[in-house]
Amino acid sequence: MTKALHIDPSEVRKPGFIEFTPIPVNQYNKTIDDEKQNYSKDDFLRIYRDMRYIREFETMLYTIKTTNAYNGIEYNNPGPAHLSMGQEASSVGQAYLLDTNDYIFGSHRSHGEILAKGLSAIHKLSEEELDTIMKEFLDGSTYKSILKFNEGKGKSIKELAVDFLIYGALAEIFAKETGFHKGLGGSMHAFFLPFGIYPNNAIVGGSADISVGAALYKKINRKPGSVICNIGDGSMACGPVWEGLMLSAMDQFNTLWEGDMKGGLPLIVNVMNNQYAMGGQTRGETMGYDFLARIGAGVNKDQMHSERIDGYDPLAVIDAMKRKLDILKSKKGPVLLDTITYRYSGHSPSDADAYRTPEEKAAWEAQDSIASYRLALISAGVASEDDFNAIDETVISGITDAVQLASDPVISPRMDLGKTPDAIEKIMFSNRKISKMEDREPEVLMSKEDNPRVQAIARKERYAYDENGKPYSKNKTYQLRDGLFEAILDKFYEDPTLVAYGEENRDWGGAFAVYRGLTEALPYHRLFNSPIAEAAIVGSAVGYAMSGGRALVELMYCDFLGRAGDEVFNQLPKWQAMSAGILKMPVVIRVSVGSKYGAQHSQDWTSLVAHIPGIKVAFPVTPYDAKGLMTTALNGSDPVIFFESQRIYDIGEQFHKEGVPAESYEIPFGEPDVKREGKDITILTIGATLYRALEAADKLEKDHGISAEVIDARSMVPFNFEKVIESVKKTGKIIVSGDACERGSYLNDLARNIGDLCFDHLDAPAVVLGSRNWITPAYELEEHFFPQADWFIDVIHQRIMPIKGYTPVRSFTDVEMIRRGKLGV
């Protein structure tokens, strides 16, 4: 939505045709002789060597998986191994021109890409640079193993670096502490940042939207290099892949982004098209695109410069990469490559190949990329059999050394979780305070003081009540949305890498007016509207943060969280720990819990994310808490799902009598807050239920002489129970309440733990009061669905402490609980 672009009905309604330009298919047709001017003998042979390393590496893994031994070294590897024998030319051709500023992202089948990119980087880096990288990586422990093993062999730093690469990757696959990230990622999540190798990904198509985020990072922060996204043909039907493509090809990069920001993303989406999606044949069976490259034509006017290339010829791939990297340099990205290849092994070693014939495999093997390339070089007189045999020998001995090293339990131990039980615990969160991800002047369009929203807020009352205790009118009150705005604005003026995007983030000011005033303050590349593509919004934020930036993205309604399921559940929370703490994930995702809008717009799904290890979860419901917790979230290095409630964006500060401070301040995550003191019963709430609990507390006091202490959880992960324990010791009774559907909710988790921690102090079991296990009905019926003030009194009467003379309306009896359980409602 932007007023800058006029939608002219006469233009839109005009008849005509969409024209496509032909999409090249395997158009490379040069011979070795043609290429001699572009490659030296060393270059030609290095391409061969790199392919052989990959072939041998994968063969070794296959042999170990199937026979528990390689070259006489016994080893059992129970972990996954999705191998890429057959795909070597695609990987090596891709990596050939890339340097360490270029990032590759991968799939579950990316050992080859990792090795190719690493070998290419080693070739381009100086010995000095390599020495430094290896010495500094994990305090040099991996390098030390390599140096010790090779003592007296007179290897050069480059040779040692090759050993280092293969060993680091293999030790990672074998889950060893000397692996690239201490064995916590493994085969499907390996990476090595100093060589520009970004994570591969166990989720099909998982890297698609993450790569877009990395490309956004490079573009927005003017970083050199390109981003290559390696995904498989099997991922082309995945929603997040499509969403990533849409986000990567937004028109606004050319129509609305200004100055040097104008132009496309430096991104190549390279599909390693090995023709199989596990066992399904993509062309002819499970897809309908005929040629995968055709998809580019549906994405944008440039057809994503899409083409099919022959991934069986390394030189064809290099040729394509050269042309495509030039396109990226001229800001015409993104690019789609359909790189034809074939895998000889099954999806994994357990795959019996029931879906293809031996003849088909044999036909591809007959055209094997490595053998063909070797033959071609010999025929063209570039090198002799001896040259190749010497390379083969080096490769096999290198891989054998790596297996010996990596399989040795003394040189390459596993993380000892018995001796250091907190080793993983310590890396689940990085818990750092990093006020800016980079030290440079943030790009803004005006001073804070000139901002109309800032000026409007200055006229507002920062505490909800006047000196006589009378509430100010809504429009004169500093609201919760103002608290969020102030924290976010401050961060935009502090951290130059901070970007915010999502649906309706610009112009509109966010669906709930939190961002009103930001459009004026920020250039397009720091605040923009995204397509309605929740998966890509979150996935790209993951990539943006992984690359070194800080992202604040918005999912609008909580109910849309499911649309970003993989990104929220698998990507965002896992990478810090899977990377052994190497990667940071400063991403804040704003999620707004609705009401009034029925079953698909009114759900509190806080419990879903609280269940996932590795995400911090906050749900503030006062302006003071919202500003303080948002500041903490934006200063942090961890992923945060930041819940807000649409019921109370306009609420004023009722608790912090000094009013919400104008200056920046932090509220630590995990500390619940007593909003009302009492002595007879404790009510612990999550989210906007707080206000109904307070209403209940008023009624309990007035009508029944029961004094309730009301505690606002404020955040759910982490959560410090101490304050609650203290309260329950005093009162002996507790209700845990929130707007989530009761069954399986985090409310139960809190109640269960409190039951454990306070058992001897409890006068009744900890009671959970959530929403009904139904659809959320229409607004007018919501009082029958969400916990209401009266429900608290009803549940106290029936489950905790009968109140003399009280007649409950809702049933919270055993009989009712059992009945509901039986019906699953």
Add this chain to the structure above:
Amino acid sequence: MATAVIMPRQGQSVESCIIGKWHKKKGDKVSEGDTLFTYETDKATFDEAAKVSGEILEVFFEEGDDVPVLVNVCVIGEPGEDISGLRPEGSSAEQAGGPGQEAELIAPDKKEDYPEAQTAAGQNLYVSNMPEGDASNAPMSPRAKALAAKRNADLRFAEPSGPKGRIIERDVQKIVSEGHLATFAAGMGHPAGVAGSGIGGRVSVADIGRQPATSVDVSIPESYEEKHSNIRKIIAKSMHESLSTMAQLTLNASFDATDILDLRAKMKKAKENGMAERLGLSSSLTVPTINDIILYSVSRVLKTHRLCNAHYYPDKLVFFNTVNLGMAVDTPRGLMVPTIFAADKLSIAEISVQAKTLAADCQKGTISPDFIKNGTFTVTNLGSLGVESFTPVINPPQTCILGVNTITTAVKNVAGNAVPYQSMSLSLTFDHRALDGAPAARFLKDLKETLENFSLLLMQ
């Protein structure tokens, strides 16, 4: 015809909007489509355009006013038209609702009609009367159990008031407040008297089954601990200091209490039969207690025994020209000693009233700290508890403390006949550092004589 321009309603939740800027003013000509004013909600700014042409006849609100939605903001029409009917009630209408109030939901039908209400209410949850017999087998909350064990509550008296007949904390509190405490033997056989083998000593079902029916209950602890209260700590410190630093010794003497007892009897009678009133004494006259009489006497006798009305310091004695009389009071929190200031200047009635008030304040714990210091002499009375003689401990830096004992019947020789009389004894502890035995004995002797002739003292 004049047309009113209302404050539009921008969204269901918007109750009012602030007028940002007026683009037209009263008297301006406007054409359809002209922007009249801008207005803001908490989310956005909007322009309001004129829907008719004409002259602005009236403007009801100014810039910055917070106008409820659907209220008339201005009127457009032809000059001279009557607009009085379009004027909103008060041009700065009252705001409805404050922050923090979630929109009120539509009132449901009568809740009593809900089927759930019937099931919920149908249960008699508030069980105030248990069936005849023993409640000690009723289910019990862990908190109630812990309290019962701590206070040794006799659970046979429990009236379970929790859900499902559960004994909860308030039920145990009730037992305790009613004084139903378990004796050693009565502690057997109910959960509070079972040794728990569970985690943290929790009683499990197995533990209850394991109790031999006739065994001596070993679960009632031989002793239990209570942390010192602050007042206990202060008493301990000052008493120990007193005994460890002073040279205290106690003299005992008894006196014939006939005179003061007769006097009290007379006063009581006079009050009862109206004599006091006829004599012009206040109807609110209170009969002084024996303690009041002793306090009064002490305040007078001390005037001539300066060593007893003094403070002892290592290098000097401080003598007082007035008597600030400390009186020991037993309270639930421990011993407190409030002061009757300038007692030597007060009448017996005044002392009586003050002593009563101070004691009550100490009992309630409302005594001001100003009234528990600066005593020059202390009187402590254990007579009501039947004590016949004791050695009170001096409240430093005072030099003396007088203990008052109970009244006993003694016999005296009157003209060769053994005559019984009411005898009361006094125990004076003094600090030998400050004074010797003889001056202390002299004070005691004077006090004895004064009390034996108390009615004469009243003639003062």
